[in-house]
Amino acid sequence: MPKPRQRYALWLTGQILKILGALLIFAVICTIIWRVFISNIPPKEMKQLQPTPQLAAAYAEHGEALRLYTQEQPSVTKAESNYGYFGISRYTFIPQAKQLQIVFRYNNSTLRHLQEDYALADRPAPGDPTLFDLTLVTVTDLTPENAEDNGEGSDTLQKERVHPTSYQVDTTALYTYVLFVFDEIEVSDAVTAIFLDVYYREDIQYERAAYGTLLLYNSASPDIGVKLSRKERKALEGFLSDNTP
Numbered sequence: 001m002p003k004p005r006q007r008y009a010l011w012l013t014g015q016i017l018k019i020l021g022a023l024l025i026f027a028v029i030c031t032i033i034w035r036v037f038i039s040n041i042p043p044k045e046m047k048q049l050q051p052t053p054q055l056a057a058a059y060a061e062h063g064e065a066l067r068l069y070t071q072e073q074p075s076v077t078k079a080e081s082n083y084g085y086f087g088i089s090r091y092t093f094i095p096q097a098k099q100l101q102i103v104f105r106y107n108n109s110t111l112r113h114l115q116e117d118y119a120l121a122d123r124p125a126p127g128d129p130t131l132f133d134l135t136l137v138t139v140t141d142l143t144p145e146n147a148e149d150n151g152e153g154s155d156t157l158q159k160e161r162v163h164p165t166s167y168q169v170d171t172t173a174l175y176t177y178v179l180f181v182f183d184e185i186e187v188s189d190a191v192t193a194i195f196l197d198v199y200y201r202e203d204i205q206y207e208r209a210a211y212g213t214l215l216l217y218n219s220a221s222p223d224i225g226v227k228l229s230r231k232e233r234k235a236l237e238g239f240l241s242d243n244t245p
Helices: 004-036 053-065 108-117 230-242
Strands: 086-094 099-107 132-141 157-162 166-171 175-183 191-200 212-218
Touching: 053 099, 053 230, 086 212, 099 108, 099 132, 099 191, 132 175
Parallel strands: none
Antiparallel strands: 086 099, 099 175, 132 157, 132 191, 166 175, 191 212
8 A cells, every 4th residue: 555655646746647638738729729710810911902003093083982892712722733732811803993902822831842843952931922923814705795605725715814013921920921913904794704823933834734723703703892991991091191292
């Protein structure tokens, strides 16, 4: 039979193990919560529209009547070759400014996949906004009165590639975020789709399939209205004030 001192030592050891076990479980839960929720929160600069001359001018003209919209489309790449590589936090069409703003993001693990896919000697560092070439591809139906001739490769579908006007970058512990601004974007009734193509900057071959592609607009999908936030209105008003002679 254990002596009182031995029984106390065993009891104390058991209590310490219980505490350590509880702390371990708590740490795992906190890590999961951080990974799933907190780490997915974009930097504050990426949560609102970037003031630009075109957007500010449209806001000055239309005020609260300024139309903004997005669509509900897959937000991450899901092909077998690039599953989860790239994503979009948000994107907003602004017709009266002829502008589209996109918050593009990729995980640090994407850099590991990039290194493996292209057999790079070194893994690229996060935070480089020029690591990937992003372009929009608009698809226009040249015969909108006849939707039956819009098969893949049809000469009745016209594709146009548009490059971004500007960008700004920010990072978190897990993600690189880049806000891209595309100008002269007009979504007419004849536009059937708009895609975002992603190429590695050392392998830009537009005639070949992109490293990743995301659908942004489908004429068959409903538009979802977006409202300017108070911070966005204040930023646009400040931009107008600073740039008015």
